[in-house]
Amino acid sequence: MIHYTILPDELVWQGYNQMEKKAYKEVHVAHMTMIVEQISETEAQIVRLISPNPHDYMNPKYFPGTKIAVEPIFD
Amino acid sequence: MAISHNQTDPTEPKVEPETPAEDPNKNPASAKAATTEMIRQLGQTNAPTLESNIYCLTIIGQIEGHIQLPPQNKTTKYEHIIPQLVAAEQNPKVEGVLVILNTVGGDVEAGLAIAEMIASLSKPTVAIVLGGGHSIGVPIAVAADYSFIAETATMTIHPIRLTGLVIGVPQTFEYLDKMQDRVISFIIRHSNVKEEKLKELMFKTGELTRDIGTNVIGADAVKYGIIDAIGGLGDAMKELNRRIEGERKKQEGILKGMVQ
Numbered sequence: 001m002i003h004y005t006i007l008p009d010e011l012v013w014q015g016y017n018q019m020e021k022k023a024y025k026e027v028h029v030a031h032m033t034m035i036v037e038q039i040s041e042t043e044a045q046i047v048r049l050i051s052p053n054p055h056d057y058m059n060p061k062y063f064p065g066t067k068i069a070v071e072p073i074f075d
Numbered sequence: 076m077a078i079s080h081n082q083t084d085p086t087e088p089k090v091e092p093e094t095p096a097e098d099p100n101k102n103p104a105s106a107k108a109a110t111t112e113m114i115r116q117l118g119q120t121n122a123p124t125l126e127s128n129i130y131c132l133t134i135i136g137q138i139e140g141h142i143q144l145p146p147q148n149k150t151t152k153y154e155h156i157i158p159q160l161v162a163a164e165q166n167p168k169v170e171g172v173l174v175i176l177n178t179v180g181g182d183v184e185a186g187l188a189i190a191e192m193i194a195s196l197s198k199p200t201v202a203i204v205l206g207g208g209h210s211i212g213v214p215i216a217v218a219a220d221y222s223f224i225a226e227t228a229t230m231t232i233h234p235i236r237l238t239g240l241v242i243g244v245p246q247t248f249e250y251l252d253k254m255q256d257r258v259i260s261f262i263i264r265h266s267n268v269k270e271e272k273l274k275e276l277m278f279k280t281g282e283l284t285r286d287i288g289t290n291v292i293g294a295d296a297v298k299y300g301i302i303d304a305i306g307g308l309g310d311a312m313k314e315l316n317r318r319i320e321g322e323r324k325k326q327e328g329i330l331k332g333m334v335q
Binding site: 003004006007012013014015016048049054057058064 | 165235286
């Protein structure tokens with residue numbers, strides 16, 4: 001990857017090695033796949049949306065950062 | 076409904092597809108609470124949804140590509156931008172795209188991908204550089220049909236470099252040179268700047284402290300032919316609406332031709 005920016009590299013990449021690796025999960029809602037970050041037992045935040053329908057990306061309900069309700073499954 | 080792979084995980088979330096988030100239009104009280112939550116969590120509010128025939132795309136901070144940047148960076152993620160551009164192209168209600176740029180550069184692949192997407196949209200596109208459109212922001216700015224730059228906005232034209240890694244073999248240098256040529260050729264193809272001029276700006280010494288290159292401010296960007304005109308939001312909107320009107324007339328003309 002080539003980074004083409006006016007900012008010095010040491011500023012852009014500062015703390016890169018200390019970045020915590022977040023445990024993302026993949027959930028499927030209807031035809032969509034969502035990469036979510038679990039923030040509590042019942043809530044998750046959308047990190048990324050993957051959908052074959054482009055209009056899903058315009059739907060504020062599915063914007064990255066939106067919280068969705070999730071239920072833990074015990075089996 | 077499909078659940079992700081690991082069924083034995085006891086905390087595996089199950090999402091209710093009907094209500095991923097509450098619909099703010101249905102319950103005003105919850106809408107207010109949701110707005111407060113949005114301000115607290117993300118520093119943004121949900122603007123009232125008004126139907127607009129213009130799709131506004133803002134590109135700010137670093138353009139993030141294949142590698143996630145540390146959190147001190149403000150980033151525009153290309154995997155979010157690209158499907159939205161697809162939606163804008165496909166939605167018949169969207170008649171024009173306004174690109175607002177204030178970027179310090181970023182990933183070459185991601186930046187060029189966004190630039191190519193904007194350039195290949197069939198709908199009228201107008202870009203406006205506010206503040207800055209540096210490095211990989213330059214091809215994005217010129218990708219639109221017509222581009223504006225605010226009088227005080229700047230664009231830094233400088234070579235691609237590989238800091239931290241020593242160029243030891245000629246192949247590495249050649250690879251870097253090829254990457255640079257991709258950027259240069261895109262800018263030349265989509266603006267009025269001449270290759271010699273762009274290269275001259277790019278390799279100029281004595282202007283930038285940490286690098287070689289040129290800081291091109293407002294009027295100079297227009298003078299060199301990189302950007303089409305000086306202007307602000309009003310000018311950009313006027314131009315976009317003019318182009319939308321032209322497009323409508325063209326469509327009507329085609330329809331009339333078909334009838335006759």
